[in-house]
Amino acid sequence: MLSRTIAEQALAAALKTGGDFAEIFFEDTRSSSLTLNASAIETALTGRSAGAGVRVYRGLSSVYVYTNDVSLAGLVRAAQRAADAIGEAETAPAADVRLTGSIPRNLHAIAQLPMDVPGARRAQVVKAADAAARAVSPEVRQVTARLYDWETDVIIANSEGLFIPDRRVYTRLTVSAVASAGGESQAGSYNPGAMMGFELFGSRVDPEEAGRRAAKQAVTMLHAEPCPAGVMCAVIDKGFGGVIFHEACGHSLEATSVAFGNSEFAGKLGQQIASPIVTAIDDGTLPNEWGSLNIDDEGNPTTRLVLIENGVLKNYMVDRLNGRRMGMPVTGSARRQDYTCAPTSRMRNTFIAAGNDDEEEILSSMGDGLYARAMGGGSVNPITGEFNFAVSEGYLVKGGKIDRPVRGATLIGRGADILKKIDRVGKTLELGQGMCGSASGSIPVNVGQPMIRVTDITVGGR
Numbered sequence: 001m002l003s004r005t006i007a008e009q010a011l012a013a014a015l016k017t018g019g020d021f022a023e024i025f026f027e028d029t030r031s032s033s034l035t036l037n038a039s040a041i042e043t044a045l046t047g048r049s050a051g052a053g054v055r056v057y058r059g060l061s062s063v064y065v066y067t068n069d070v071s072l073a074g075l076v077r078a079a080q081r082a083a084d085a086i087g088e089a090e091t092a093p094a095a096d097v098r099l100t101g102s103i104p105r106n107l108h109a110i111a112q113l114p115m116d117v118p119g120a121r122r123a124q125v126v127k128a129a130d131a132a133a134r135a136v137s138p139e140v141r142q143v144t145a146r147l148y149d150w151e152t153d154v155i156i157a158n159s160e161g162l163f164i165p166d167r168r169v170y171t172r173l174t175v176s177a178v179a180s181a182g183g184e185s186q187a188g189s190y191n192p193g194a195m196m197g198f199e200l201f202g203s204r205v206d207p208e209e210a211g212r213r214a215a216k217q218a219v220t221m222l223h224a225e226p227c228p229a230g231v232m233c234a235v236i237d238k239g240f241g242g243v244i245f246h247e248a249c250g251h252s253l254e255a256t257s258v259a260f261g262n263s264e265f266a267g268k269l270g271q272q273i274a275s276p277i278v279t280a281i282d283d284g285t286l287p288n289e290w291g292s293l294n295i296d297d298e299g300n301p302t303t304r305l306v307l308i309e310n311g312v313l314k315n316y317m318v319d320r321l322n323g324r325r326m327g328m329p330v331t332g333s334a335r336r337q338d339y340t341c342a343p344t345s346r347m348r349n350t351f352i353a354a355g356n357d358d359e360e361e362i363l364s365s366m367g368d369g370l371y372a373r374a375m376g377g378g379s380v381n382p383i384t385g386e387f388n389f390a391v392s393e394g395y396l397v398k399g400g401k402i403d404r405p406v407r408g409a410t411l412i413g414r415g416a417d418i419l420k421k422i423d424r425v426g427k428t429l430e431l432g433q434g435m436c437g438s439a440s441g442s443i444p445v446n447v448g449q450p451m452i453r454v455t456d457i458t459v460g461g462r
Contacts, residue, residue, distance in 0.1 A: 001165075002026040002052065004099050006072045007157040010054065011097040014079035015159060018089025019056040021320075022079070022097075023158040025297060026052040026070060027339040032115055033148035036126040039134075044119065051339040056082045058089060062321050064342035099163035104294040104301065107287050110169045111199040114149035122147055122198075125173060125207045132211035133177045137219045141185075142178040145211065147171075149198075156299035164299045170290070170444060171200045172433065175210045179218035186224075186407065188217025188392070193433045193444070196288045217374060217393050224405035227394060227461030233369030234411065234454045235362055235397070235424075240375055240432030242351050242447035245280060247380045248387040248415035253282075253307050253315075254333070255322035255345040256439055257382045264385040264416050265313060273313045274419035277355055280308040282317055284332060284348035290433040291349040291446040296334045298343055303332040307350075308419075319345040337441025344440045351448030355425025359451050362424045364400040370409060370459055371395040371402060378410075385415030388460070410460035418454055426450035 007024055014022035028050040035043045052075060053066035063085040067078040114122075126145035133143045149171040157163045172193025179186055190213040192205045201207060236244065249265075257263040265273060274280070284293050284302030293302045298320050306314050318326065319334035322345055335346035363371065371394065378389030391409035395402045431448035 002070065002155045004101060004163050006075060007163060008097045008099055009072060010075040010079045011157065011159050013076045014054055014056045014083050017083040017086060019058045019083060019086050021057040021159055023055045024052055025339055026155040027152060029150055029152040030115060031150035033146060034122050034126060035146045036130055037144050039130055041123060053339045054079045054082045055342055056086045058086050060325055061086060066340050097159050098161060099157055100161050101163045104164055104166055107285060107294055108195050108292060110197040112197040113151060114171050114198045115151065117198045125201055128207040129175045129211035132208035133175060133215035136212055136215035139179040139181050139219055139222060140177050140215045141180045144176050146174045162299050164295060166294050169195065169197055171196055171198060173205060173207060173210055175214040177215040177218045179222040181222060184222060186218050186221040188214045190214045191433060193290050194288050195290060195292050220405050221393060221407045224407040227406035227409035229459060229461040231456050231458050233366050234372060234457045235366055236372045236452050238426060238428060238449055238451050239430035240447060241372060242432065242449035243375050244389055245352055245449060246347060246350050246447040247378060248385055249419060250347050250350045251382045252385055252415060253317060255316050255318040255326060258316050259322040259325040262383050268313050271313055272311050273416060274308050274311040275422045276311040277425050278308060278311050278419060278422050279353040281306055281353055282347055282350045286349050289349050289446055290444045296332045297336045298334040300330050300332045305331050317345045319343060335440060335443050337443055341441040346438060346440060346443060347436060347445050349431060349446035351429060351431060352452060354427055354429040354450050357424040357426050359426045362426060362451055362453050363397065366397055366400055366453060369397050371397050387415060388412050408461055412458040412460050418457065421455045422452050423455050424453035
């Protein structure tokens with residue numbers, strides 16, 4: 001682990017050419033994964049990685065150097081390279097860094113570290129998911145179940161005197177199923193996880209239910225007909241349906257985009273950007289949630305941040321460097337994949353808050369349209385907010401009643417437009433787990449929402 005004495009010497013070296021701020025991010029990660037395919041254990045892997053990154057600022061200039069040599073000599077060498085790269089200032093007085101240790105509040109109790117669990121018990125999880133998926137239908141021809149987890153210890157130190165450790169433990173089960181008949185195949189998946197240990201499977205996640213959900217989706221879509229195309233009313237279900245807000249709007253509220261004007265929401269604080277019934281939140285404090293933290297990757301306490309309140313834009317997600325650019329305080333939103341990445345502003349648990357509408361009424365009063373029960377992947381341009389998302393499980397609605405399943409549907413639109421067209425928000429919030437890729441790598445995030453209704457949206461299909 002990184003000692004305070006070593007950190008002080010490395011930070012002093014980083015400031016030797018006149019940088020006005022320096023930071024060290026130390027990381028030690030232990031990971032494991034167990035994969036079952038064709039009802040047999042296919043791989044069982046463990047790994048460990050450790051290293052540190054050194055970052056130096058001068059004004060709005062920033063340099064980041066990382067190394068897996070975390071000895072005093074290795075860290076000082078990395079710090080010197082960062083100092084040299086930032087360039088010599090006109091005056092560069094000798095830096096004297098003194099660090100004060102602190103312990104963050106722990107919001108995420110861990111009962112059983114996953115790597116302490118015997119392999120046979122871990123195998124039971126993926127085998128249970130596989131058996132339950134195959135029991136759904138003889139049309140389920142392929143099932144892949146994967147259990148993976150990692151434990152990360154970090155220490156963050158900076159030239160303002162911060163020296164703070166943290167531990168992050170994540171566990172996740174992913175299940176994918178393929179159903180086939182008559183030369184056709186369709187896939188389904190379910191991927192629950194949390195910032196928890198192995199107790200995840202005694203409290204939040206039932207492996208058998210995970211297997212059934214993946215398989216039922218695959219079988220349902222196998223017998224679905226192609227979705228018709230057109231502009232129609234759409235109901236998007238709770239949970240992972242929130243991926244649309246995450247992608248089409250959330251990224252555009254990160255300072256990573258806003259600070260450079262590369263966002264459709266830049267300069268719109270205090271303005272009405274969504275329907276008055278829409279409140280959206282990015283919350284890193286939710287206990288044991290997949291996107292939660294005790295501290296962000298710059299050492300700041302995590303926060304509950306209201307992004308949109310009753311349709312009005314209230315906040316952006318801001319990291320230290322972009323906060324300098326924007327003249328705004330940090331919001332505990334700086335994140336990175338690992339020590340090889342410099343942090344930037346990223347989402348945590350981002351969701352549309354629960355509303356006041358009954359789910360049955362949302363559907364029964366919609367007339368004709370599309371019910372998107374489960375969302376898949378998609379793409380978005382954060383500058384314009386234009387998006388295209390696949391519906392992994394969808395149904396046509398006729399006269400307010402679910403009529404039949406359809407496949408191949410996509411939702412096409414622009415984030416700012418869709419926010420204003422939401423006319424119903426359900427009462428029950430659910431979260432869904434995903435991995436988000438952006439400028440600072442791939443990180444765990446929750447997306448979420450209650451059931452929502454969009455008055456009209458372009459649906460791609462046949």
